[in-house]
Amino acid sequence: MEYLHVIGTFIFGIILGYLFQRARMCFIGGMRDFYLIRDTWLIKGLFGFFAGALIEFIIFSAVGLISAFPWIADKGLAPIPGDPLGASGTLIGHLILAIIGGFGVGFFSVIQGGCPLRNYVMAAEGNKTAIAYLLGLAVGAIIFHKFIAPLVNLLLYYYIVIFLVKIKLSVL
Amino acid sequence: MFPPPAYGICIACHTRDLVNWIVNHLFGTSLGLAPVSKVFPVLTVVGIFIGALIGAFAHKEFKLKQTHNPVIGFILGILVINFALIMGGCPVRETLRTAYGDIIALISLIAMFIGVVVASEVYLKRNL
Numbered sequence: 166m167e168y169l170h171v172i173g174t175f176i177f178g179i180i181l182g183y184l185f186q187r188a189r190m191c192f193i194g195g196m197r198d199f200y201l202i203r204d205t206w207l208i209k210g211l212f213g214f215f216a217g218a219l220i221e222f223i224i225f226s227a228v229g230l231i232s233a234f235p236w237i238a239d240k241g242l243a244p245i246p247g248d249p250l251g252a253s254g255t256l257i258g259h260l261i262l263a264i265i266g267g268f269g270v271g272f273f274s275v276i277q278g279g280c281p282l283r284n285y286v287m288a289a290e291g292n293k294t295a296i297a298y299l300l301g302l303a304v305g306a307i308i309f310h311k312f313i314a315p316l317v318n319l320l321l322y323y324y325i326v327i328f329l330v331k332i333k334l335s336v337l
Numbered sequence: 338m339f340p341p342p343a344y345g346i347c348i349a350c351h352t353r354d355l356v357n358w359i360v361n362h363l364f365g366t367s368l369g370l371a372p373v374s375k376v377f378p379v380l381t382v383v384g385i386f387i388g389a390l391i392g393a394f395a396h397k398e399f400k401l402k403q404t405h406n407p408v409i410g411f412i413l414g415i416l417v418i419n420f421a422l423i424m425g426g427c428p429v430r431e432t433l434r435t436a437y438g439d440i441i442a443l444i445s446l447i448a449m450f451i452g453v454v455v456a457s458e459v460y461l462k463r464n465l
């Protein structure tokens with residue numbers, strides 16, 4: 166049972182990889198095509214993914230396999246754990262990270278020509294640029310946990326301290 | 338061991354889990370990863386690569402090619418995973434999180450759309 170998640174993600178990964186290759190699914194590409202040429206083929210994939218996840222979460226929540234669904238009713242505005250601030254972060258900190266991160270991912274993914282998922286598929290189709298991009302992902306993950314995550318925590322900590330001091334000064 | 342909510346598929350996080358687990362075991366470091374991947378990492382990204390390879394070979398779409406300079410691709414990879422991990426997931430997981438009912442994830446998806454619009458205006462329209 167300890168290795169169930171490994172077998173599960175591997176098998177589902179193979180099925181999803183095949184389907185994503187056939188559908189040329191791309192999240193960033195959907196937004197880009199919709200904005201540039203009003204083509205809705207790829208953005209339908211995004212909404213389909215969203216709808217499928219929503220239905221699955223509702224069913225799993227009804228059966229009792231997942232808790233705290235819907236998240237906003239249970240935990241309020243605090244995000245699902247994942248960003249480097251973790252549980253100790255403030256709402257404004259999470260918001261700043263979501264906006265900076267989202268903008269950066271959107272901007273650089275358009276220049277690369279697809280979201281990380283699409284680049285895995287393109288690498289499997291023999292695209293040398295995408296293979297180099299995957300190496301970049303691996304190196305970037307190490308750089309992130311070695312340097313960027315501590316830096317983000319430090320910067321936002323000081324930002325919030327300054328913010329609080331300013332509020333206190335304006336009250337006084 | 339339960340993963341965080343809405344963690345079923347996330348390209349950035351699962352790549353991070355796999356790479357950091359390997360580096361931790363090779364060099365004895367303690368880079369961060371999700372608790373679910375402590376003993377053995379999730380293999381979604383390996384599965385997706387193999388699945389896409391099967392699809393590409395089965396339909397004769399495999400062909401060595403190059404869209405732009407691989408060095409630029411490498412740098413873009415580093416940039417994208419750093420921004421993705423800053424917001425806590427790649428576009429796929431942000432969609433999952435939004436479906437789970439997370440407002441911050443919805444805001445990050447909107448920020449992503451703004452990033453796409455800006456890049457389309459300043460980069461794609463100039464290079465088309």
